Structures are given as structure tokens and as C-alpha cells.
Amino acid sequence: MRVELAGREMVAASPEDWRDIRVEVAREPLVADHVDLPPMPCVNVVAVLAGRSRYQERDPHGPWDAALDLRPGSVFVTGPLRPAVLRWQSLTPRPVEAVSVDLDLGYLHRRAQEADLDPARIEIVDRSGIQDDLLAQLGATLRMAAATARPVDRLLAEGLAATLAAHLLRDYSSTRLRDRRGEDRLPLHAVRRVRAYVEEHLADPLGLEVLAQVAGVSLFHFVRGFHASTGDTPAQFVAQRRMARAARLLVRSDLSVLEVALAVGYGSPSRFGARFRRQYGLTPSAFRRLEATRPQEPESSRKS
DSSP: OOSOOTTOEEEEEOOTTOOSEEEEEEEOOSEEEEEEEOOOSEEEEEEEEEOOEEEEEEOTTSOOOOOEEEOTTEEEEEOTTOOEEEEEEESSSSOOEEEEEEEEHHHHHHHHHHTTOOGGGOOBOOEEEEEOHHHHHHHHHHHHHHHHOOHHHHHHHHHHHHHHHHHHHHHSBHHHHHHHHOOOOOOHHHHHHHHHHHHHTTTSOOOHHHHHHHHTSOHHHHHHHHHHHHSSOHHHHHHHHHHHHHHHHHHHOOOOHHHHHHHTTOSOHHHHHHHHHHHHSSOHHHHHHHHHTSOOOOGGGOOO
């Protein structure tokens, strides 16, 4: 992370002689109500290594985005010169440990030129709380290299920086996304409106026509633009948010599985159960039993 924060415990940091990439590993405070993330001339990747927390972010002058439940493997990608405001609360007594990787923008542009991409058209698509096995593994390996900081670890870091740059250009560059799919991104305010609407109407039918109207664009532009902006299709996003709400209801309420299914827009318990199992690897009942054995989050952080 790019800011000083009371209560943060630094675990490891990359040596100054590492070129093009900076790595910090820290255990975060259990609670942070307002953290200003300043704009920086680099691409920042954060991977959660341990712990779980409820996390929110927003633009400096905008409303809070929907809350995310972070766990080991959750990943953030933030493009250069993009400020944000963050807040979080740990869901367990164990603090979140995360690795933060800053990749030099000039280095990314040089790698883009090698791939016949125009650096002037490169824009990294921000992603928050996603699952990306490669980024999570890169983060864990860079954590190890920063902790030992031997001469050979600098060589390892240089190789990992090249891999990270290639992955960002391939999967998180709007230029690459347009080249592959011919899609234009939606305005940020339109994406935020859609996200907020979905959170408020998870029990209701959420057809593409309705969401396009919320975004204020045509159906054709919405389907293409939402995917380009977020990396998810509208259907994938809605399903993910329904499953996240369902998981919270299973843990925090006494609703039956059928009632939870109805509360998140599923009229068929079997269809709900199949989708939940694909998301979490457990049936809803098994998930509830497992979570009942875990420490519960403080009452003050419980929000629907």
C-alpha cells in the first residue's frame, strides 16, 4: 500500500536496488475507517495472503462501492494516477496480511512496445477483490523474495516483473480488450449506478434491459461496455453479488436455505444450490455449518 497508516506492521520490503518493481508486505490494522490512497505513477497490484476482512472503496468525491468480503487470494489491480478512499474491518481476530506490488509505468510501456502495443493507448482496467491465481502466486513469490532479499532474489524479481507486465497487458489492459473484442468502456458513473442498483435489487429480476436503462445506454452498448469496464459480463456480476449476499444471509440470519434463495432472486432451490456450490465449493447447508465454527465479525460491521 502506498500510504503510512497507524497500526500497520511492516513484514518485508524490497531492497532499493530492485529496478522497476517495488514490493511491500504488511499486516494491516483490524479496523480502518478512512484511508486516502494518493495517485501514483505506477500500476499497483495487491494480493491478500492471510486473514479476512470486509472492505469498501470509493472515488474521493463519490459514494462507497458495494462491500467486498476479502480472503486469501483476493487481488486488486489499480492503474496509475487513480486516487481512492478505502475502509475495512477485519472479520477475524487475525489481521489481514497483504503484499503490495508497484510496477513502474515506464517499464510497463517498454514491455507494451515489445508486444506491438501503443503505450499512449494503454489503460489498465481497475479490478477490486477478484480471484486471479497467477497474480496471487506472483504476489506470494515476490513476498518471499523481498523477505530474503538475496542477490539471486533480485534476478527472480526482474523475471517476475516481466511476467506481471505481460499478464497486465494481456488481461487488464483496455487497449488489449478493445483489440480483441471491439468494446468501449462505460463511463465510471454508469458502472457505479449499475453496481448500486444490483445491490439494492438482488431479490428482483435483473434483466439486461433494466440494467442498460440504469446505465443510461443502449442494450448493445451496455453488454459490450460493461464487460470492457469490469472484465465480467452483466450476468456474471449479478450472479457473484447474489452469491455474496446469500453467503452473508446463511451466516448471519436464521433464514432457511429456501428463504435465502428467494432473497437473492432464485425461485428454484436446486438452481440456487448448484450455483452456490460452483461459487464456494460447498452446498449452502454445508457452508452454513462450516461458517458457524469460525469466529464471528463484530456486530458494528454487520451490514446488509
